[in-house]
Amino acid sequence: MNRRNFIKNTGCLAIGFSISGSFIDAPSPMMQELPESIKRHPNINAWLEVLANGQVRIFTGKLELGQGISTAISQVAAEELDLTMENVEIVLADTLRTPDEGYTVGSGSIEQSAMAVRFAAAAARHKLLELAAQQLNVSVDQLTMKEGKISTITGDRSITFNQLLNGKQITDKIQAPVTLKPKENYKLVGKAIPRNDINRMVRGEQFYIQDLRFPGMVYASIVRPPAYEAKLLHLDEKALQKNIPGILKTVVNGSFIGVIAKEEYQAIKAQRWLQKHSKWSAGTQLPAGTDLVTYLKTLPVQTKRDNEKGSMPTDTSSFIKAQYFKPYHMHASIGPSCAVGIYENGRLHVWSHSQGIFPLRESLAKLLQLKIEQIDVTGVPGSGCYGHNGADDAAADVALLAMAYPGKHIRLQWTREEEHAWEPYGSAMIMEVAAVLDSSGKINSWQYDLWSDTHSTRPGGNANNLLAAQYYSTPLKEKQGFSGGGFRNSEPYYSFPNYQVNGHMFKGPLRTSALRSLGAYANVFAIESFMDELAEKAGKDPFTFRLMHLTDERAKAVIRKVQELIADVKQAANTGIGIAFSRYKNSAAYCAVAAQVQVQPKEGTIKVQKMWAAIDAGEVINIDGLINQTEGGMIQSASWTIMEQVRFDAQHISSRDWVSYPIMRFSQIPEVEVAVLNQPNEKAMGAGEAAQGPAAAAIANAVYKVGGKRIRHLPLHKR
């Protein structure tokens, strides 16, 4: 996308859609079920258009987050229409142009959007062939399609998509059954098609929300309270004007303070000045200085039995027991959140890197008391988010400022400190597991209890969860959260005769929401650490012990594959290998991970040297994209596991930069290797979160192998 197209694609008007939806299941060839997205947006032209230059433009309601989804979706479309990748362009989530596909989350974009586009493109193919058959006066089976042209088999006559459509679009409804291209004829799907966006990034072309520039654009900053729920007592706007040049407007509403300035650096200076020269109430005190596990256990909980099987023995005194803990983690995007907004002629337009621009629009309408129809939100890629970070909050901030200062594009860039101290973290979790083995060394009964805060406070059409809503003049108090996320992967995927899973949901001290894989990371860390502990008690090796508790052949296959990958690895002194497995959500991608660590005997310093993964995500769309996600997932999870925890003092978060919240740097990065088990005839499944949990447990299991020390409370390396 060149500069002109960047502006065009992020700033121009087209058709709009407004119904929300999500896709339930992939179709089987026998009983074809169309994706839910297609049921909501049934017309072919909701998903694709033929352009005047003969190219095909695809519309997706999902956003590029660095997961390579724009390439994967383009591949699927190009495949069905026999186009080259160069002949396909893609428009990402935009309330003005694309279908509403809810949130770009849960590794669901391949399963949802790519499959919807596959059906739309296949339906378009049939329509184009029908039209060509009429025009050329031959039967459809006498025609071939290639690069935007339909020709007779004899090659004597041909007609382009454009000539067929004559400026119109294909508005037919997509109806089951749609005949899809036979997989054995695939030329693009499954291949490592390079991402075109990397070409643009490496040249420094306009790509990110941070790169949006509009004529006359002004710059904003927000002054954050010193603590959660602190109230503004005093602010001297006049003194600000006197001390900092370039201030265009100070917006104060309740405890929400924004400053708009001519230059970006002036907005930053104003923010710093006001932080020093404003008075606030104390706000909510945080439980600093107490052991977090002990503290969380004192909180009132809502208990829910999530899952059970068989009957648990009443006497559990003979059970082997262990308690695991995962602290609060940060999304820690490298680029802090950013948004641009303008309010003019009664309409608000916001540019955001939110994972869900349609629900964001609904939330903004409620926050600002505007009609949904008065708001447009355009999705523009930001820095990788790995879940619900500050993106939606920044959009709400800029919307409030735009309403107070109409007629100009306002750009708001959060600071590093704001992103670190105010983003919604991945919840701290406690996992207690107890189990008993039978005489053959198999697990007979399994008791699992987890403690967690919510794993989703996404705005979801609700204004209350937006950060600004909590500080605005009439604070919208009742926040809503989704507690189900804590249960993700809490049910064992192994076959145990008896088990029970209980969740104890608390409201913890820190703001929390969705972080990559939600509860699965902590649950798999606990389950897979405990599996190794039990394997040792049973006198079995970790591979055999897992395999003897599994019935799913695809699960066994990834474990055996990882076993094969490490078969010839020689161990140096103070090193060891651990393994772990999970099937993400117990219904998506299968992933087994091995980790080799080195532990310094004196200091106890842990270095992850190498990690291997075997992954089965069903039908592979882009093999390099799948490998990239899995490599990155392992490295990110290694960083969480070894060294990360959000720290706080009595007043607020004290992890406010990369020194107080360190993440892995190059000297600590392990080598990574990924083996993909492609299943062309199985449902395509997202894979972006599959490695998070097993990577953590594999490392903890390796550390135990080296030094005999079982670390159950994360991070593994205490500072």
Place this chain on the structure above:
Amino acid sequence: METTIQLYVNGKMHTVQVHPSTPLLYVLRNQLALNGPKYGCGLQQCGACMVLLNGKAEPSCMLPVSAVNNKTIITLEGLAQKDTLHPVQEAFVQEQAAQCGYCMNGMVISAVALLNENPKPSDAEIRAGLERSLCRCGTQSRIIKAVKRAANIKG
């Protein structure tokens, strides 16, 4: 007070009106409309804002613009020769060494500076050369491969 400052960026002299304490990053992005150097932390901790300053990779987020008016500044945009990418840029494309790509500026700039000084770095030297730059997507293993590819190092 704003003053007139001359900056030599990507082979051209530019004249800007800014407050002399403004960090170079904001001048490059907002006055010169460059996208390469990114805001990441404003604290010289993450490397997203790296530029080549007289050939050395330096973070631009805290560097007052008044301190660089006699230096040669090259940004990501200034590395390619017309349509031909710099070998480091080409290697990042070949290795598909990105997910979100937000850190890529700092990685490419640091790698260019490293290879200028040390054309055949060891694995440890590559890691040391990139240590100041953070990536959250976990693409570091690909970035190391890209630097090796650019340096024609096998494996």
